[in-house]
Amino acid sequence: MSFYKNSEGAQIGITAAFCFLVIVDLIGNTLVCLVVYRNRIMRTPMNYLLVHLAASDITVAIFIAARFIFPLLFEHPKGRAGDVVCQLFTGGAFIWVGALVSAFSLVFIALERYLAVKFPYDERKRVTTVKLKCVVVFSWAFAASWNLPLFLYARYDPVSEFCRFQWPTATITQVHSPLSAVLYGVLPISIMTYLYLQAVVSSFGYLDHGPTEQATLHQKVRSDSGHRKRGLLDLLDTQPGSVRHLFIQHTANVLRRTHDKHRLGHS
Numbered sequence: 586m587s588f589y590k591n592s593e594g595a596q597i598g599i600t601a602a603f604c605f606l607v608i609v610d611l612i613g614n615t616l617v618c619l620v621v622y623r624n625r626i627m628r629t630p631m632n633y634l635l636v637h638l639a640a641s642d643i644t645v646a647i648f649i650a651a652r653f654i655f656p657l658l659f660e661h662p663k664g665r666a667g668d669v670v671c672q673l674f675t676g677g678a679f680i681w682v683g684a685l686v687s688a689f690s691l692v693f694i695a696l697e698r699y700l701a702v703k704f705p706y707d708e709r710k711r712v713t714t715v716k717l718k719c720v721v722v723f724s725w726a727f728a729a730s731w732n733l734p735l736f737l738y739a740r741y742d743p744v745s746e747f748c749r750f751q752w753p754t755a756t757i758t759q760v761h762s763p764l765s766a767v768l769y770g771v772l773p774i775s776i777m778t779y780l781y782l783q784a785v786v787s788s789f790g791y792l793d794h795g796p797t798e799q800a801t802l803h804q805k806v807r808s809d810s811g812h813r814k815r816g817l818l819d820l821l822d823t824q825p826g827s828v829r830h831l832f833i834q835h836t837a838n839v840l841r842r843t844h845d846k847h848r849l850g851h852s
Contacts, residue, residue, distance in 0.1 A: 600654065615643065617635060634720070
């Protein structure tokens, strides 16, 4: 990424930050998968949903590394081969696919927790294998479809030595970008906030039940609290459409623009 090669300090700092975030992401989410895999009692549809969330976060980490770290270690192909590598690997499209899958997973987890507290004895409202398969297939299919423009228009720029998007018209970014902001951030955060608040409000109703019902609802409320914490951490830490990835993307763009201005000033 030549846009910060002129500053050795910036290159070391940004690369170190990318490496740290990717390593933490990979280790944490791999441990989630291993815990479920190695403990038969934990192989439930709900826990498999958490594994699905971890898998989408791992996808994010791998392709963040491909976009921001690998180009520093290997020479990027040029020409048509470079364009293909950008479209499939180093262009960052899969980062946003994984982001959207994470958002879907977090919203579905919030919905499941709300239904578990609101209807604690209705087994029809629980996560089943069939429902889980539908969520997995739909989330990946929709995420890939939504980010199709990123796959189609990613191109390798030999001047900046980085993958950029060559949009055929400005209308695509003017429409797709704001809608993506809503789809990745505003909508899932709003839905999750509403569902978890409703779950908390509904949980107060268990005071009117007997000891057995209170114990059952209390356990579901404790589980709901754990998933709320996991959802918050994912929104702030592992989701690429979240604060972390937006900060990374913004930092990279600022550094690129700074380098472009520096190069034009000396041309």
